[in-house]
Amino acid sequence: MSLNHVRIGLIGGGGIATEHIRGYLAHPDTTTITAVADAVPETAARRGKELNATSYTDFNELVLDENVDAVDICLPHHLHKDAIVAAARARKHILCEKPLCLTPEEAREVKAAVTESGVTLMCAHNQLFMPAVAKAKELLDSGAIGTVFEVRTTDSFYNHFDPANMGWRASAKTSGGGELIDTGYHPTYLMLHLAGGVPVEATALLSTHRLKFMEGEDSAQVLVRFDNDVVGHLATSWAYDPTPTTERFSAVGDLGSISSDGISLTLSLRAGTVETFEFEDVETFSAEIDHFAQCLINGTRPLHTEKEGVEVLGMILAAYEGARTKTLAPVLQF
Template sequence: MSLKRKVRIGMIGYKFMGKAHSHAYRDLPFYFNTDIEPVLQTIVGRDEANVKQAGDKFGWLSYETDWRRVIERDDIDVIDIGTPNHLHAEIAIAAAQAGKHIICEKPLAMDKEQAFTMWKAAQKAGVIHMISHNYRFSPAIQYAKKLIEQGVLGEIYHIRAQYLQDWLMDADFPLVWRLRKDICGSGTLGDLMAHSIDLARFLVGEIEEVSGMMETFIKQRPMEGLPGPTTAGPTAGTGEQVLADVEVDDAVAALAKFENGAFGVFEASRYGKGNRNGNRLEINGSRGSLRWDMENMNTLQLYLDKDEFGMQGFRTIQCTESIHPYAGAYWPAGHGIGYEHTFINLMHAFMEGISTNTNPSPSFEDGYRNQVVLDAIAKSASKGARITVKY
C-alpha cells in the first residue's frame, strides 16, 4: 500500500471560515480517495487564549499568534488565509515568495490592483493558488454547468442572481470589521455579491459592462471600543453611546452585459428580512431555464421547452445521484449533503491541484477578474454611469 503524501497546513484565522476549512481538511480523506493527506499543522490568531481553544477543538497540532512566523516555518506547505480582507494581499504575497501553496477567502483583495499583484506573485512563484468560492462546488451548480456546456439551455439570454441576508438590520448592532471600509474594502458588494459574480462568470461567462447602485441604510453604529473617528451619539439607557460612521454599503444592485450577449441582473442586501442565506439564481436560455437556491442546495429546477405542451413546467432534480458531480462521494441517492460539504469538495480540488501540479479553478486569476467587476460596480454607483469592465 502506497503512503499518502502529507501536505501540512498553516491556517490564518480561526472563526467562521476557520471552522469550515478545518472541518473540510479533516473530512476530505473520509469521502475522497486521494494520494494527499492534509495535516492540520498550525492555526493562527492574535488572541492566544481563543486561538488555542479553537485549535484544540478543531484538531490542530499547534497554534501561533503571528502569521509571519508560520510562513517562515519549514514544516508548512500551504497557507490558508481566512483573515479580514485588508490582510489578504500581504499574507498571500509573503506566502508565495516563501514557496507555499495558497488558498484565500473571498473577496481576494481590497481592490483590483491588490488582487492583480497577488495573482502575479503566486504565478511567478509557481505555487498552487485558489480562492474559496465554495458555492461553485455544490453538486447542483456543477451539474448546471454541465447542462449549459452541453447546450441543454441553448443560447443564454439572462442570469438574475440574488443574495439576501438579514443579520444586520438591528440599528444597535456594532461596527464589526465587516462594516469598516479600511478593513473590508466594501460591504455587501464584496461579502455577498462577490459570490454571485463568481457564479455568473463560472456559468455564463465574462462580463464586459456594468451599471450599479449602492445604499447604506444605517449611517452610524455603536463603536464597541473599536478605534477610528467617532461622534457622540444619543444616550442608551446608561451612559453615552459612542457612534461611528458606516462607510460601506448595506445593499447593492447591478445590471451587467456579458461578452456573449447575455444580460445580468444582480442584487445583494443585508436587509432582506427573513432571508438567512438567500443565495439564488435563475438562468434563461433559448431552449430552457434553470433555478437554484442555496437554502435548498441539493435541488435544481429545470424547464425545457421540448417537453410536451400541456406538461411543460419547472421540474425538480434531486442532485444526489452518482451521476451528479461530487454527489457520488457521499451518500445514496436522496440523502442530501450540506453547506460544509461544498468546502470539502473545494478542498478536494485544491489538494488534487497540489498533487498534479495543475492549478484548479477558481484561482487567483478568477479572484482578480471578480474583483475587476466588483470595482467597476462600485465605480458605476459613485459616478451614476455605465462602466466598461477592463481586465
C-alpha cells in the same frame, strides 16, 4: 509540484476558520492542519492546542514553517493581499477566503507573486460546490439551453449585525466597501461561473435600507455585461430576506431556461420538456477543501484561481464605480 498529503497552515483562527477546520477534519486522509497563526495570542494558543498544531502570532513566521505545504487564509479582507504575497514568496500553495483582495494595485501584486512563484492559488468560492451549481454548469456547457442570454443570482438574508458585533465589517477601509464585497461576493462569482465569459462592464444601485451605522451599503442590485454578450443581474442584501419564490440562480437561453433554489434545479425547454433534478444537501466548505487537496495531490487546476478571483474583484469595483458615476463602468483587466 504535486503532493501525497497536504500539510496546512491556517492563517486566521476566528470566524470562518471554524468552518474550514471542520472541512479539514472531514478529510484526514488527504489533509492535516500542522500550524495556525492568529494575531491574538490567546486565539493562536487555543487553536494550536485544539488542532495539535504549532501556533504563531505572525503569519510571516508560519509561511516559513517547513512542515507546511499550503496555507488557508481566513483573515479580515484588508489583510488578504499581504498574506497571499508572503505565502507565494515562501512557495506555499494558497486557499484564500473571499475576497481575493481589495484594489487594482493589490490585484496586480497578487497575480505577480503567484505567477512568479508558480504556486497554486484557489479562491474559496464554496457555493460553486453546491450540486445544483455543478449540474447547472454541466447543462450550460453542453448547450442544453442554447445560446445563453441572461444569468441571475441572488444572495440575501436578514442580518442581525449591530455596531457591537459587526467589527471590521462596519468600516469600508477594512472591508473594502459594504455588503456587495462581502456576502455579495458569492452571487458575483456564481454569476461569473455560469455566464462563461469575461466581464467587461458593470453598474449598480447601492442602498442602505436598515444597517444605517455601516459606512458601506447593506444592499445592492448589480448589472454586468460579459464579452460573450451574456447579461448578468444579481441582487444581494443584509437588510431583508428574499421572497419565497426568488430563485437562487437562473439562466435563460434561446432554447429554454434553468432555475434553482439552491437545492433543486429545473430545466425548462421551449419545446415543452421540463425536467427537475433533486440533490442531497452538501457541506460546501468540506467539498471545497477536498477539491483544494485533490488539486494539489493530482496537480490539477482549481475551479477558481487568482484569474477568476481578480475578475470577480473587477466586477465589484466596476459596480461600485458605476454606482458612483451613474454610468456603465468598464471592468478593469488587471
